[in-house]
Amino acid sequence: MSLNIRVILVEPLYEGNVGSVARAMKNFGFTDLAIVNPCKIGGNARAMASHAKDVLKNASTYTSLKDAIEDDVNIVIGTTGITGSKYNEHIRLPAFTPRQLKEKMNGVNAKIAILFGREDNGFTNDELKMCDIILSIPTSNDYPVMNLSHAVGVVLYEMSSIEAGDYPIAERFDQELLIDHIRNVLDNIDYPEHKLDKTLLMIRRICGRAKLTPREVQTLRGILRTIQYKLGLL
Amino acid sequence: MSLNIRVILVEPLYEGNVGSVARAMKNFGFTDLAIVNPCKIGGNARAMASHAKDVLKNASTYTSLKDAIEDDVNIVIGTTGITGSKYNEHIRLPAFTPRQLKEKMNGVNAKIAILFGREDNGFTNDELKMCDIILSIPTSNDYPVMNLSHAVGVVLYEMSSIEAGDYPIAERFDQELLIDHIRNVLDNIDYPEHKLDKTLLMIRRICGRAKLTPREVQTLRGILRTIQYKLGLL
The missing domain is CATH 3.40.1280.10 (SPOUT methyltransferase, trefoil knot domain)
Structure with missing residues (x-):
């Protein structure tokens, strides 16, 4: 395959x-x-x-x-x-x-x-x-x-010589939600505006290389939600 | 050559x-x-x-x-x-x-x-x-x-035996500091104890696969520090 x-x-x-x-x-x-x-x-x-x-x-x-x-x-x-x-x-x-x-x-x-x-x-x-x-x-x-x-x-x-397997990759839609969520948290913590785009791109590339699974995306978003909750934002 | x-x-x-x-x-x-x-x-x-x-x-x-x-x-x-x-x-x-x-x-x-x-x-x-x-x-x-x-x-x-480049990987020491820092933040936000080890292992695997550069580790730790500051902990 x-x-x-x-x-x-x-x-x-x-x-x-x-x-x-x-x-x-x-x-x-x-x-x-x-x-x-x-x-x-x-x-x-x-x-x-x-x-x-x-x-x-x-x-x-x-x-x-x-x-x-x-x-x-x-x-x-x-x-x-x-x-x-x-x-x-x-x-x-x-x-x-x-x-x-x-x-x-x-x-x-x-x-x-x-x-x-x-x-x-x-x-x-x-x-x-x-x-x-x-x-x-x-x-x-x-x-x-x-x-x-x-x-x-x-x-x-x-x-062409890649052997496909069953390692599941998160849907693009969910990966974009994760990136958006990270952007929100960076906004929440007043992350310096001039660094924001660069940092988000870096994080996108990290996630790309890491080949996040659906479960990992959900767990990371759970952490982000908890951070927002503790910041008094949810 | x-x-x-x-x-x-x-x-x-x-x-x-x-x-x-x-x-x-x-x-x-x-x-x-x-x-x-x-x-x-x-x-x-x-x-x-x-x-x-x-x-x-x-x-x-x-x-x-x-x-x-x-x-x-x-x-x-x-x-x-x-x-x-x-x-x-x-x-x-x-x-x-x-x-x-x-x-x-x-x-x-x-x-x-x-x-x-x-x-x-x-x-x-x-x-x-x-x-x-x-x-x-x-x-x-x-x-x-x-x-x-x-x-x-x-x-x-x-x-062509050209080798692609000089992709720098963060020192092991700094990667461990990052993992510790993430553990601290999870503690700070009262992340459920029974999930903690599992989640940290997941994050370690993600970081390992992503082969973080030194700059990436520093930027991620900067984000964690800012989160802690905003939580009133620093």
Whole structure:
């Protein structure tokens, strides 16, 4: 059994790349392709898809990344070429290699969305903030920027050998409730406003890496509720 | 240090693929490209090579595979999509996965030639017989045939021994302080005694899986201190 993986392309610019992505997906046994605000998908895309035209044809399109992630996705993974030690560090760290991600996801029972950004500009910061886990393919410093479809190919090569199991991951909906709850408690304790977003993103990434189970989310929320009660707020 | 690897394309048909191969090579830190009886290498190849035009330009061309392998190559590896248990079995078996090959080559000091065949017909039997090792990327039975440059990308991803980074993990001492701090806060909020140990163990497991960084531990403890302050305890 392999993982349930959705590939999400965010505003791809070149139809040839989209076709090549479809082919790479089918090569590794994946078919669920979602595209946010796609470029025109025409003959060149179909030519590059080769025998994976069905993946291309069945791709779902969205006008927002939020919609593409859908309610039944448990973990959102963003693929970035820039792991930046300087540039917006907290948004892009820590980054896993495909190998590390594979090891992390072994035995999991979950639907995973793997996001790939624009060929020229990758992701916006807001898009990166939606990611529970950051993925980065180790490349040469001389030329780190991979072709979009090659990046998809390498990531799916690793993902295709994951052994899915029965380790349950909390629903996305409940994970978002937990994050909101933490935000509330930070508000309750007058956590410094200028640190709030950064800290919440850090906590989101911690939860993503920890692969919280439904029970863990409930227990953590129980603690938060008790804190609020003791603060005289409930 | 990465392996000394020569990529040899045998009679590639499409210049776009050759350009994409050059790019994938440079992405993973390899530059030695040899081509046996190449197709025309023109503008489309250069466009696909993007910032790896140097690899393309410096590629050496040969009229026979034997010449391309050269005297200083220690090991010849042929990449095939057909591991065929029936068709010419002895020529194509045993086949290693890229992962297995990587493990096999760890610690080796050698020049390795990795051969990739024609887009349509792969290798001739005579060419396959020149290979010391057969390499095959595990793909879906539904559509096993990868694009040439994608196959190169996946193989070189494994071959590049680049280690992803310097992900820092918090000291054990500080992680224990964090757990103690959480225990204190749970005491502070009169968290039910009979649940305490179980919950703390759960939290420890979460932290362990999340592999907290030093900065993350400090930030979490800052939150705990603020909670205690707001509870009137500090």
